[in-house]
Amino acid sequence: MINPGDAGQALRHAMKSGAEEAEVFFLEGRTVSIDIKGTSIELARENIASGVGIRAVVRGAVGFASTNIPAKMKKAAEYAVKAAKVRASDPEWKSLPDTKEFPAVEGIYDDEVANIGLETCLDCAVAMISGVSEKKGAYPTSGSFSCSRSKQLILNSHGVEIKDEETGVEAAIEAAVSGNELSTALDFSVSRHNDIDFRELGASAAGLAVSSQGGKRFEAADVPVILKPMAAADLLENVFLPSLSAENVQKARSALSGRMGEEIAPAELCIIDDGTLRSGMGSSRADDEGTPSQRTELVSRGVLKNFLHNSYTAGKYGIASTGNGVRLSYLTTPAVGIRNLMVEYTESDIIAETSRGVVVNTLIGAHTANAISGDFSVEGRNAFYIKNGELVNPIKSVMLSGNIFDLVKKIDGAGKDKKAVGNIITPSLRFGNMRVLG
């Protein structure tokens, strides 16, 4: 197994092989997870993994290699240097990060989660199952619980050395009810701590499956649509947020390109990315290339203020990185990604304030939308018809379509139900007018 001590060795080897700058990203993780199938536990799993990703820079060109085999460490370092040399010089490359001061970030490591035993994990999964079964007629179809701890180390040839330790808990459960027809619903929760009410999570999925029974058809109309946090986060992540990435702006793949300082949303709306958020799932002292984490206002009072940058895209503009160099694992170079993205809008009791409309809990197909033009056509699941401020009846299935850049301007309400959907923290959002097909 590769250990943190090997990282320094890989860095030295890359420099010795001809790199002008080099970086080693080391990640070690242990995950205990439980798979639920039907009403029982099908599998318990423990994964232990560690590996390094090596970036070598020659004349501004970057080469990359990764490995989890100690004996292949030197070979990987040499591959990275060779890959850099074969590329043309990149005059837009500035440098690897060299800041050595990092903010304090709280609540991202929890001893109890780090040292969790199998029995506790099994208990959490059992609680989710019984939460579902409490609702009459509901049963779990599948679910999962996982607990992880990871250790990350970034070393570079400018003397940056930043270590972070993190923990995470994730739980998801799908419930079904088979009356005259089958209805299903999903709920999930994530946390840095073991503070999720698993029974409640199961009951919530089951409750939604029960209330979705007997869905009626909906006649096509342009009506106000409330997207609950899971649906709102799904749509924003797939269709809106890609346009806030400087990488997409610089590659002419963003419809927000050239619109800095313009009003792109209602004045009540703010969108903020914060890598230092206490207990945030995307928080840590540095991003995944060693840039100190920070809070960045992307949309402030409806006005586009900033794009998300990693060190490369920032270097190209001659500005500082926003600390949004993000990697999924040691297998990839840092792309531009969100840390903790927060959507803020004056919160109120939006369902009660809606005379006629549709509320949708989750979406199918948001990832297939056109992230460049912003056009989407997605299916809304667990949808309900609202009349005079009340949920009147479930709707069998609805198609929602439109253009996200037009629709963001029509946001006119937010619920009091802010939820962390992975790294996106959002309340329910009401879009004043959206095309709905029954």
Place this chain on the structure above:
Amino acid sequence: MKPDFYDVSEMELTGSTFILDNGKLEEISGTFSAGAGIRALAGGAWGFTITEDTGEIRKAIEHASLLAARTQERTPREKVTLAPVKKPHLRNLPVVKKDPLDVPVEDKIELLKDIEKALRIKEVNSTSVTYSEIKARVHYSSSEGVDCEYKSVRVGFAVSAVAQRNGTYQADRESRFSVCGFELFDRYDAREIASEVGGRAVALLDAKAAKGGEFPVILDPELAGVFIHEAVGHAVEADHVLEGNSILSGKINTQVGSPLLTAIDDPTLHEYGYYPIDSEGVESRPRVLIENGVLKSYLHSRETAGKLGGEPGNARAQSYSKPVVRMSNTFIANGSSTFDEMLLEIRDGVYLIGSRGGQVNPGEGIFQFNAKRGYMIENGKIAAPLRDVSLSGSTLEILHNVTMVGNDMGLHSGRCGKAGQLVPVTDGAPHVLVSRAMVGGSG
């Protein structure tokens, strides 16, 4: 603690990826990885461990056995009986004609730059060309005495173009991946494919958003292939059937669609979804899913085959993750109609082409796919081009509404992401005419 059963899947991977972005070589990355996934079964519970240290496999088997035993003790689950399997034989393995490692890096870069030039036509303002090669050594062994090893090579490329005019953006992309070496580029003219992609992205700038509603439709081979994979294939995966999460549950030997329809899953084809043995050491073989509209078979792992009856051979995993019931190369078999006959038959309708992906609820049997593009069909002729057009509806309704099946099957490679694990697959179909379907659009 002695388990009822255990097995070990070891894998060693060496791979390279090249990314050419807007004509600039943006990334060359390599990976060298190894590891093993170990399963142990105690009664009805599985224990699973991953180790990256192949010297520690004995210990990992013991730990997986312990996880299984303690889980079974805490929440007893009905005993799992694995369907018996014969000792596998490795037959008809793909032969690599040009080892990608023998092709100099400089030549690969040159080729990618040529492809990019073909992609970049007037009004295309952003391009991407990626290439990847991956060599794998796979070793499977089990407590039942199976011990088997094979090597595979997969090579492929993807091209995408974004066209822009007056603040309107449109994109198109194509990819070709297969189990083969660098001879992939002899099989496909990558420059030709690239210039078509560029042309289509530009043409979409003039396309209109589709008007939603119910129409007769013709699905092109790519979209019909995605439909058969997403809407039908996932519903015949026996794990979904056992979860009560399949619209095709309990329908074996019943008519589930038009008698014109035959659908097959065939892992022995030398396409991207190929494997000689599955992740449970079961020798692969073709399987007829639907024959003349009658549901014939589900896809099984050893566990689901043991429970439901049926034959295993479709358990697959991403590298050394836990095997899950999966498809391989899945397609609608050729019928006898030509595309022109379909146009005459449909007269007025919508022609839907390609897929930007889709999602399905296999339990309720409803789906939604976004096509890459489309055309109105008027008076039996291809008319106005359409963009941002989608297809949605009920799987069974679409299957029954098929009124013509073409004779021009085409296959498309992709990756399927079930259970959070990406595995290579191929989907395919000829053109298919559906008498009524829900078309979505914002026009």
